[in-house]
Amino acid sequence: MIPVILSFGVLLALIALGIPIGLAMISIGLAGLYFVGTLNSALAQMTLVYWSEGTSFLLLSLPFYILMGNLIHHTGIARSLYRSASLWLNWLPGGLAIASVFACAGFGAVSGSSAATARTMGGIVIPEMKRYGYGMRLGTGVMSASGTLGILIPPSIIMVFYGLMTETSIGDLFVAGIVPGICISIIFALIVLITAAIRPSEVGRRIDPASFTTRDMLISLFEVLPVLGIFAVILGGLYLGVFTPTEASAIGVVAVLLYGALSRKLSPAAVRNALTDSALTTAMLFLIIVGGYLFTRFLAQTGLMGTILGFMNSLDLNYWEFIIAVTILYLVLGCILDLFGMLILTVPILFPFAMSLGIDPVWFGIYIVIVAEVALVTPPIGINVYIINAVAKDVPLGTIFRGCIPFVAGMLLFIAALAVWPEIALFAIR
Template structure:
């Protein structure tokens, strides 16, 4: 059997394991290790397993993952994240669809703390769904807004998706974080505009919420000042060149713990719970990355990436046409494969093609993360949809998927704008990091 056939069989087995819901890391470990053993012998597979595990586990860059996750978990455990929603609620809640718009804004703010889409959807769902139900919001709009707003967690920095992309492609985490700012804000604005138009056309979808006085608005904004200060200091420190991403993660986690303690919201019990959740999430990410670095040599030995690159490069279509095919593959795969698994599986195959065609890898990283976001609300996997379902068990799953469709369309518009105008993503990294 040729190396190409071994690679094809390995990838088929991997996809089958993922469809059967075998944990991503374990599936990649099994296929990567066995594939290398078949092509290069068991001693080579054992050597790579030991060396790649040590290399990844000792990588200083990956310290950002547990620290930013801890920052978001502390904010959630102490209830400080709900103040972001309260502030947005006080400002825009009184207009049609205002509570749904406040949910989107709250998700964007929490995304700048946690870097996790699941955490954003879960936290804001608990805070906002009951309020929208109280004011008779259509369940499709309310659940769709939470599921779609949560996807901002892997686009607005600090983004776990950008960290994994950076490790897989040897790109700068700082530049990727900068590149995600304007696209993230653009997508947030598109979501809010979409809600406004939908509620203008059909007022029954999102009735007006209660009016708030200037004093109530000021009080709500004042309550969000501590958490907004932490966001501005940590993320602004990266943009201003004061901190590296690792230093910013440490500062952010430390400040969030200090803020919670001073506000008497953080007990030893909540700190322990937040730390334990952070360790579990970090271990999951680390296992996926180590497994990816075992799978990549197998793919290289099978020559599949080179064959795909040669095929795509030989197509008689423009470079943007090849890019379109790659993005279309991501959109289709996102319907069946969890986002990080898709990222790890496809980067060794598609990234060499992107560099060969001369596309900017930072820009491509933003495009990929947007497609990962779309996968988070695409049936049948739609992780964020199932998260919202757990918070709103009385809403049928079909209704939630119908509710996210307009937001999926807004994401497609955002993707088209980013392809047409790459400077939306590249302006900040090119102007602030030379």
């Protein structure tokens, strides 16, 4: 047990020193396998993991979904989404903030990444909110929280990641994520309305209705049709069984390229930058996957996995106790690990126990994604908060974190509702 405790300590130390989590887990996993076996067996297992994951058909979808999101970033669709939402929701108190929620949901539907959604939409929305006099506690809070919709509204990179780890249908995960994504978007919008009623000073002025016409509103709707079309093609094809998630990812990239070519919004330089960013992100995720498998194999060979599962079984946790415990666990882990690090270290242990309680694997995936969303906006890591802080450099981190509190509470309430009524996520796949 001492080597295991030591390995966790060294892993956290390496992460704290800024070593990429994938490289840290590969190093610790390889050293651990050497410790419990031989150098030859450790190298053999590393080779097998690299080969099996590198030749996985499902894993091919990751670079395509990442590329699709990067290409979307260069097409200007994000700005069109926000303009359309802001014009149509201008009549509501806090209309620009509410527009940012639904614009993030729309962008998440074609980007699949929380960081990309927060980075892209934040750069557009924050300056507009400042221009119209919004308080930055609300403005940065709603943007940090809404950016998390990028990993829940399908297609989602983290859902692909979870599906690969647990051999759960990625298509079912995508379909099951639609209604929860819409529900959380509505909850965020209601929180903005409540904030507008309680603290009117946080809500700035509306866009002057004389500055746009009904024709402008209709044109703005037409400009977001590409997003709806790409989303409909991917989800419709998956739901009807026309193509697999891997094929859907390639089709999505082709659809974005066609849109970019026809609209002349994708230059050769933009495509080159998107390819470069996608290659770097894919390489990072591949290292995390390989490192996670090596580290998990080391833990399995020490007997820790069996010990933990035996301990959890001995606690005789019921459904509600398990959900509460996992939620607290993720809130704690979110303080020291990033999103993929949390999943790679916990899912191999938690998934078998969840299955022993009769929890649906698709529902568990949606639940894990939402809990991970909360970790993206809680201190001290809260990666989305730091992304928004990079856009709004004059806003202190503490202000942004305080602005996130109502939205974190909203997500936790939705997690409770999802636990009571699993059909919220599962009715579409049954």
